[in-house]
Amino acid sequence: MLPRLRRLLFIGLLAALVALMVWPYHDGALRFGLPLACLGVWGALLWFARRSKWGWLTWVLPALVTIPFFLPSRPVGRAELREDYIAAMKRYEGVRYLWGGEGRSGIDCSGLPRRAMRDALLRQGWRHGNGAAFREWADQWWHDASAKALGEGYRGLTRPLGISGTVRTVKAAGLMPGDLAITRDGRHVMVYFGGGSWISADPGAGKVVIEDPVKASNPWFDAPVVCRRFRMVSTGSVGGGGAGRAICSPEEGKLELSPTF
Structure with a gap:
């Protein structure tokens, strides 16, 4: 028995x-x-x-x-990390919208950039044998962040860009691919995809879409937003309470992750 x-x-x-x-x-x-x-x-x-x-x-x-x-820490190129991050988001295009979702079977607006950044960190970890990238991935996996939390810089995950308005009115010249536009009420996140286009897990469309605010009639493009950038791809030292501190050298374009555990 x-x-x-x-x-x-x-x-x-x-x-x-x-x-x-x-x-x-x-x-x-x-x-x-x-x-x-x-x-x-x-x-x-x-x-x-x-x-x-x-x-x-x-x-x-x-x-x-x-x-x-437990692998040693290695510096990561910010541009390389950003490219992996953008490419990861692109792979979720067409995935259905699911509130609270963060995967191929369904994903929500804040889950899209969070999951894409974790996917990019994993790729960096395997490509360069970078233990700090794996540890940062684990930290971000454990500490979830809503759209509102991303807008408030939860655990230093993002930093403000000093850009606000609406997605239709913000100047793309001040943005980099991967930058976040978070509605002031903390209900929705859109990500600048480059070339004037934005990607988001849109509850109205019911899926992840890439749209141009000049052509699309998406009502989220008219909502007041604040723009922020992941500290992982930011120039300079960005403080925070995350798994580590992102230290980027503008001259070398490198990111060093200094984990705290």
């Missing part, structure tokens, strides 16, 4: 892990449930493999998973 219960428990933990991996919402259930499910599955594997000659592999597995987060 007891072995059967253990097997059922393992199957349940495995099912929970799979369900959380495809869970479209970035919420407490995901942030707490996914690590706990991983620990549960690993513990079950340790139990089942305790008498096997291959049991040592169950101890190696978590070490392999965590190695990237």
Whole structure:
């Protein structure tokens, strides 16, 4: 009876892990449930493999998973990071709008730039073996930020550009691709895509769209906004309480991540 219960428990933990991996919402259930499910599955594997000659592999597995987060820090080119960030957002074009979503099965307005930045950090981490990029990714994954929080500079994630108005009236010359336009009421985020176009997970369109405010009749383009920039792609030292401090050299165009954990 007891072995059967253990097997059922393992199957349940495995099912929970799979369900959380495809869970479209970035919420407490995901942030707490996914690590706990991983620990549960690993513990079950340790139990089942305790008498096997291959049991040592169950101890190696978590070490392999965590190695990237202990790699040394390396500087990252701001332009390269921004290109990866913009390219990541482009890949979500057409994905359905889902309030609270942050993935291919659905995404919301603030989830789009957050997820794109994390995707860019992962790419930087793998490309350059940059442990700080992996650690920053983990920090941003854990600390969610709404549109309002992004507009308030939550944990130093963004910094103000001193540009306000509406998307139709702001001067594109003062913006860089990837800059955020956040409505003053904190309800919506749009991202400058370059060439006069903006990308957003639009609740009206029901999906991620790229639009030109000169041609589109999107009512969000007439809402009062403030513009901000991710500190990860900002020139100069940008303070904040995040996983680290982004220090960029204008001469070398490099970003150094100094993690605090």
